[in-house]
Amino acid sequence: MTPSQMARKRDIHDLSFEEISVYIAELSDRPFRAGQIIKWLYEEGVQSFDEMRNLPAELRQRLNGDFLFDPIVVARQVVSVDGTIKFLFDLTDQQKVETVLIPTSGRVTACISTQAGCKFGCKFCASGVGGWVRNLTCAEILYQVLHVRQEARKHQRRLSHIVFMGTGEPLDNLDNVLKAIRIINAPQGLGIAARHITLSTVGLIPVFEELADQGMQFELAVSLHGYDDASRNLLMPINKKYPVGELVRACHEYIRKTNRQITFEYILIDGVTCTDEAAVKLGRLLKGMLCKLNLIPCNPVSEFGHKPPTKDQIRLFTERLDEVGLHYTLRRARGKDVSAACGQLRLSEKK
Ligand code: SF4
Structure with missing residues (x-):
């Protein structure tokens, strides 16, 4: 041919x-x-x-x-001591994407990429280094999921959860992502419940309405990573376009339309986002909202020089969150020994 x-x-x-x-x-x-x-x-x-x-x-x-059939091909595979498996896939045009399989006692999660590279350049994320190349096709998204499911089956485990938190911004490639989600969710497809599928976004406000209109029960995770415009501007360039106040208003509207809780992803960086002032301002910002905070101690990425807070600093911060009445979870670091943070394996391969 x-x-x-x-x-x-x-x-x-x-x-x-x-x-x-x-x-x-x-x-x-x-x-x-x-x-x-x-x-x-x-x-x-x-x-x-x-x-x-x-x-x-x-x-x-x-x-x-x-x-x-144009399957993506495993270029590298690394296994962490905690069982996390990270795959680096070659696409047909030599682009590379990362996918992660995260097994825990109660679930098996696949963390899926939606773009080759990323245009949003968050200042803690290796995926944004080097910029955006292209959107992944629906097939390229599904091949990642199918590969992880196959790997899970080898270990007698069932793939139960999907998070679109790998490289790329899912809402910037919405048509292909939604098409893939329908297949992942359909009983005759992969049969994964919509409530076990999480879409993560930097907060592309104009797309929220379209998302709310889908009538699907998937989870929405919004990368907040700041407690006001000044702190968010430092870490997320998108905040200059869609400031925190507008983002929070859009989230209220999304919750009103869907009646679904939003998770706010919040990175903990020593002296930057994990402070007393941050906890108090977060309390004011998110007061009364149907939401929870997912606290993520940062992974050191050499390009940015951020340091994770100590256990004591995290304890003080969470005590303060309790006082201001915010509901939160603390994400356990997985696959630290295999560069499991978003984009690190792809970046090390590029270097
Ligand atoms: S956090 Fe997400 S949106 Fe930000 S640079 Fe990384 S992949 Fe892109």
């Missing part, structure tokens, strides 16, 4: 279930063939049409002519 013929073909994982059904209907084939194809793709996770044994040879040939 010539490269131009290849370029015209779509990866079969880029098709929604409706699109597969329409394709089958246009071939005047029996409607149940669509269900059979979907089962092979997402229940069995096959890598070729030839493995779809209950399809007639003619249909398999036709599918081979119209679509392709």
Whole structure:
């Protein structure tokens, strides 16, 4: 097959279930063939049409002519002492993306990337170093999930949770991300409950309305990482465009429309975000909102020079949060020994 013929073909994982059904209907084939194809793709996770044994040879040939399987390839895989596995994948255009499998006693989570590189340049995140290259396709997102599920199965575990917290801003690639989520969530797809799927965002306010209108029960995590404009400006350039006050108003509106709690991601940096003033101002900012704070002690990234606070500083900070009445969780560091923080493996490979 010539490269131009290849370029015209779509990866079969880029098709929604409706699109597969329409394709089958246009071939005047029996409607149940669509269900059979979907089962092979997402229940069995096959890598070729030839493995779809209950399809007639003619249909398999036709599918081979119209679509392709273009799986992402593992370039590196590192396993942490705590069981976290980090994958660095090669895409067909030599771009690289990271995916993380995080097994704990009660759940197995896949942390998925949605873009190659990132344009938002948060000042604590290795993914933003080097800028944005392109959006990932729906297929490239799904291949990450399928690979992690396969890895989990090898360890007799079931992939139960998906977080879109890898490289990239999911709301900046919303169509492909939502298409992938529908397949991940569908019972005949990967069957992962919407409440076990978390979309993380820097706070692209104009997209919140569209998100709220989806009518899906996924979780929304908003990267706050600051307690006022001055502190957030230091860490998140996006705050100059969408300041904290506007962000909080948009979150109130999102909660009003969806009746769903928002999680605010909040990085703990020694002397910057983990201070008494920060706790008090956070209390004022988020007062009365249906939300929780997820506290994340920072991972040192050499480009930025931030230091995580000590255990004592974190204890003092959380005591203050208790006093101001904020609900919070403290994220346990996972995979520290394998650069599990967002973008670190990709960045080390680039270097
Ligand atoms: S935290 Fe998210 S939005 Fe910010 S630079 Fe990293 S990947 Fe991009």
